[in-house]
Amino acid sequence: MITMQEIFNEISKNGGLTPSRKVKEIAERFPEKIAFRNKEFGIWHQISYEEFWNQAQYVGNALKFYGVGPKDKVAVHSENRPEWIITDIGIQAIQSITVGLYPTNPSPEVKYLLGHSESKVLFAEDQEQVDKVLEVIEHLPSLSKIVYFESRGITRYDNEKLISWDEFIEIGKEEYKKDKDFVIKMQDEIKSEDTAIMIYTSGTTGPPKGSMLTHGNLEWVATQIPELSFTTGVDNPQYLSYLPLCHVFGRLVDLIIGIHTMGTINFAESIDTVQTDLAEVQPSVFPAVPRILERMHAGALVRMKDASKLKQLLFSLASKLGDITAKRRLEMGERDFIARVTNFIAQLLGFRALRKKLGLLNVDNALSGAAPISPEILRFFMSLGVPIYEGYGMTENSAIATGNRPGKVKLGTVGVAQPGVELKLADDGEILIKHPGVFKGYFKNEEATKEVIDNNGWLYTGDVGEYDGEFLKIVDRKKDIIITSGGKNVSPSEIENNVKTSPYIREAIVIGDDRKFLSVLIGIEFDIVSNWALRKNIPHTTYRNLSENENVQELIWKEIQKANERTSSLSIRKFRMITKELDHEDGDMTATQKVKRNVLMEKFSDLIEDMYK
């Protein structure tokens, strides 16, 4: 089998390919290699690259049968599963454009996204997603076919636009028999300026915008793989696909890096089983968003509280050693001898077992991205001996900008520029990025495109940063920065992440723009606070009931004070509890679980005003 070093050498020599061409290449060279594993009823079913490429060709042929041609859009509305990526490759191979929808997108958003993108065919996962589109189908004149992956509950639906995945693939097979070279011919004609995928960014203000990434963008990203901060050096790497594929981060890791490193992509059984699936797959690369890492951290600490005294003692000993490991490694580099010794003992005492439970035992490169994370959380994982690196990127630059990397880590920063990335700050501190992976523009929105890309090709990220020529530190989103009535500039996300380090706190929204002092709205982590309350014999029922409990409020206030002691920024003077769980369908959050600040400000204005009375 081919080693990772050989793969890197090949990429450095020949450059990267657009994903569909790479799949074809692997299918020809290593047909038996396992592309996907999909867990069903506890068993991981395997699909080889050969099978993958065949199915992708059937998809391409069937789409042609239904009149989909170059530059036409095809949408996918599904959780991560092999069909998602197979479909994506099939669509791209015939020069059509893939549009991904979040499984949590409610019906009105489905209507907007399909309508705006003028999608011709929709791949919907199951009855839930099919229902969403059928509700608004009369507003979608260009949509001619809906393919569903799971037929449960749909078989009796009477709509001539519906077709099952199996029937669809059958049609593809028939078409394929007539013209075996159709997909390959189409694929050969792909030009690098052609749009490959469209990613709708869930704006916290206004309707989503469709970012067009070209085959050239994807090829450039692939070419950088040997030098990128978040690739693995492990042979035959294993990936666990759980980050949404319609988001640029999930797409980058699974579709571009996963395929180019000829890895195996494992699909979690469902969102609820990610933790157990992680422990089974023990992936080589673990891309994560702060929310996941925060949960892992909180979960470990809380379960530790239930452990026996002896285990607690050994664990706290291991933690002390782990802190030394993390500190030494940050100061002296990865190969520091003392760090090796302390790490070895800490692993024996319990960290190895803990990492195995978390599914991080074989992780060669864990990365945090998509949102800012508290350094405390990163330090926790470093002390466990997990190589974890924070990175920075966005849809508009194919998720490639900066990253911490082995031997070059500075906590609190998003690291150094990735290879081939030009980086500078504008006069007002806004971060500007330029590289061949910067997107083509927003679909049907010239005006917005002009706002973010200037004539010289610089991308205006909308983030304010501090750059010392080497490490980049993100201050905040430009529009989120708080200026208190005293005239102080405050970055809310930094304070929020500091507060969210507490295992009891899930959401924190800092307020203070044009106010005398800072305050915060708190959403609790229900499971963990509930566990705490049980131990303290505090009766409670619902989320709201628990949030309003006086003892809980006291606990939260203590946690906020702890956070205040850690920060160099302004401290928080008051807080209020949010008495409902925030979620996407109520419009509180974007599909990627980022809070919509302005929506919440309005929704909870009475709570806020109460604090400043």
Place this chain on the structure above:
Amino acid sequence: MRRRPDLYISYRDETAILKNNTHRVIALIIASALLILGYVADDYWILLLSASIFLTIATWGLNIVSGMAGQISLAHGFFVAVGTYTAAVVGGFSTEFPNKIIGYELDMIIWLPLAGIVAAGVGLIIAPLAVRLKGLNLALVSIGIVYIGSYILSNLKTVTGGAGLGRKTAGYTILGVNFKDGLEIGSLIFTKNQVLYYIGLLVALLLGIGVKNLLRSKIGRAYAAIRDRDIAAEAIGINLARFKASAFALSSFYAGVAGALMFSTIGAVDVERFGLLFSVTFIAIVVIGGVGTVMGPIFGSIFFGLMPGIIKFVIDHSEFIRDSIPLNAAQIERVIFGLFIVGFLMFEPRGLWGVWFRLRNYFKAWPFSY
């Protein structure tokens, strides 16, 4: 899958007995230890070890019907007796004095399986009771079987020799080779008891795999369903009559095979042995070992089988105990055994296997507690 021990790509891998190399190495070490032990241990310990093995086989049988399928049977000792006497008749000598006792002097290769098959047949005859009854009623009826059984055995003098006299067990011929006075293979010399020990090991290995396979197959799952709720099991399409009957038959097969071997080390057997107490012994072993598992009966039988040796060892080496306790070794054994049954039922109903399970989980959950 290397480095990913919990990732299964087929049900076959997931239900494998030896899932990974660690398991395989442990199994190999235990196997070689048992083989070597049989050669180096002295005759007294060989006897105790053999007894443990035969008890294990019999208890597996009880565990199939009671632990897996949930049908409480106090008649297990009767099925063991059926096996013992089948073997004795088929493989033993016939005598004319003092009573006429029949025996056909056939090879072990015939009498050993036949003992199991006949016992299974008797089990099948009794099975309809289990189909109609359950729980305490079945337990009471099974006590009745023990009494009826011992009455019949006492009076079948041509088979059993009658109460108080007994008869010789089956002969020691296997594949035409008689090992009554030991066996010489190359330069290695084995005594009769050593040969029986090795035969016991081989039979236990085969039957142990049998129980494990039963446990992880469709039949085992059907048994578990019946045990947990017979009405629900029937509702999902499990044929109660068929599965209860098969559980009794299989259980009796194990009892029969164990019975055929159990008294061969002593060489003679008396009907008085097969009273109610004998049947209760198996229940006790299951309780102490652990219900519904493969390992439980092994733990329980080793405990029960080796305890006399350990007590003897302690008494021989401690004058204090010899002087201060006015009981003999057998009495002490019974007291300790009784205390253990009470203790396990109160504090660890899952038996020795439960203790092992807890210990294993303590380290498996590391660094957490669950």
